[in-house]
Amino acid sequence: MNKRVCIIYTGGTIGMVPTRDGYQPKEGYFSGELEKIRDLYSDAMPKWDLIEYDPLLDSSNITYVQWNRMANTIKENYERYDGFVILHGTDTMAYSASALSFMLEGLKKPVIFTGSQIPLYELRSDGRDNLITSLMIAANSDIHEVCLYFGNHLIRGNRAVKTSADGLIAFSSPNYPVLAKAGIDIEYFPNRFLPEPKEPFRVTEMKPTSIGVIKLFPGIHFDLFAPIVNKDLQALVLETFGTGNIPNYDSELPPLISKAIENDTAVVVCTQCMQGTVRLGTYETSSELARAGAASGSNMTTEATVTKLQYLFSKGFTANEVRDWVESDLRGELTIG
Template identity: 60%
Template sequence: MKKRICILYTGGTIGMVPTEKGYAPKKGYFYDRLRAIEDLNEPNMPDWDMIEFEPLLDSSNIAVDQWNQIGRAIRDNYDTYDGFVVLHGTDTMAYTASALSFMLEGLSKPVILTGSQIPLCQLRSDARDNLITSVLIAGQGIVHEVCLYFGGKLLRGNCAVKTSADGLIAFDSPNFHSLAEAGIDIHYNTDAIVPPSKGVSLNLVEFRQTSIGVLKVFPGIQFSLFESIMTESLKGIVLETFGAGNIPSYDDALLPIIKKAFEHGTIVTVCSQCPSGTVKLGAYQTSAALTGAGAVSGYNMTTEAAVAKLYYLFSLDLDRDLIKTKMEENLRGELIK
């Protein structure tokens, strides 16, 4: 029996058309463009349907409400289809992939995010290959998690980051192997693929609107400028530090702020600005005090994954200590110790 794939078209460059104000999505346009691609209708391809979101969005405008909308579309159609392809803009695709990986508990089918750097309607577009290969991967059913396919590589969704604004190989997974590479054939890295969830039904955890921030440390940073945001309303913050978790010690200005945030109940998660490698709190004197101030290690999580994980854990109504514990645990393959 042929596999059935659901294509969720949320917007993004892949389906945009030229306008007087630049590229923009056009309602009702993209389905006919897909039907015109002969390869998508070949006998060896899975059958597919498309759900077009309303409104179509540039991915810069995608946030918690849109993550929940995508999650609901997968949940509501989960029993009808063998896999899902989410067409999405590239700017926040890694954030959405991370969010979906946490939202979709008990997932046992492929959910593949993809898009393009050049619209399908343009010459030299990368959209055609990204789309066709994503549909094939979703139909093969070898992966059973949220993934991101782009430029010939299948990446774990919550380990992916966007690395190029204009290159056709726009995403990478600095701390984890690719799950597959597409050349003449699609070669899967079977050792890296997690087994499907068995005996568990899909459960969607919708994210709540939660006050979460990201603070990037830089030379000369005046920490006092950020003290005003460390209020009781700030639930979580991702601190992007140097190297393995190091911070400048300028008169120890940061630590009192972190302690204040901790006292207010804020979860401070330390990630690294380095694309690869891991945070090791305490490896250097400049990082040891972060633990004493109440911060937790993000190890080698991407900032995208850390933000999505905070949204997820706060949406579960867990107490602060349990959230701190789970931020340092591997829940969906996002953390490689």
């Protein structure tokens, strides 16, 4: 195999070691662990190089700064490699995969996020298989998008949700079928892939963006959240019940939403349900959101919604433009119709 893949190691459980304070990444340790995996040097594997970040991070500490670094690492090495594998902690992997799916415009090569639930040095680590299979997938020239591989499933990056804190099948794709399954062979489903883009490859860096997320629950008092709805808030994501329903036992929420929109805050409605889509106006309890001018998050994950909003504001769009764009399918993150 003549393909070349770049491994970008950002940190995460896969390369951690035990310390008195719990698992932590250790500088320079991971490359030595890779040398012990002889299958990585098989003729059936693509050639690969390792870029190790400094500092290595637990993914709980990932921010837009690291997203920009990952995107620019790919940009700087884009012509040298056929694909990229990003090793990342699982806790925020779905956010990072979503973010890069938007940032990497005109992407014509596979970018595969993976990691592990058990450190690579452990006997039962899932990291070995996740890494080997991700490298093989990253050599597939038919894939032109950011994906997440974990537990034998290849998922579109901006459709992924972490659904298990300790299971080896840690991620799900609630509203879109998987792109591939790995068994005895890797079974691809090309009809589910994004088409190869026509525009040239470029990176849009993320900028600091003020985004709030409110998860509704029975008996919620919206007046508690009123202080965050000010002119500095650029976007507000509401995780609502069912198809976009909100409680109407008092009159607190509609004025809050109206105030947000008057302040040029983009308001986006998502659902708390793992599967299904937002349909504003289907029930009386969601009609007020539609009348107030909130946008529908359709069947996007919260991870995709938050990172998409940050991307759109980073592009320089106004709040009104963002409300229009957020309902459009940019990278396969939502289903139209």
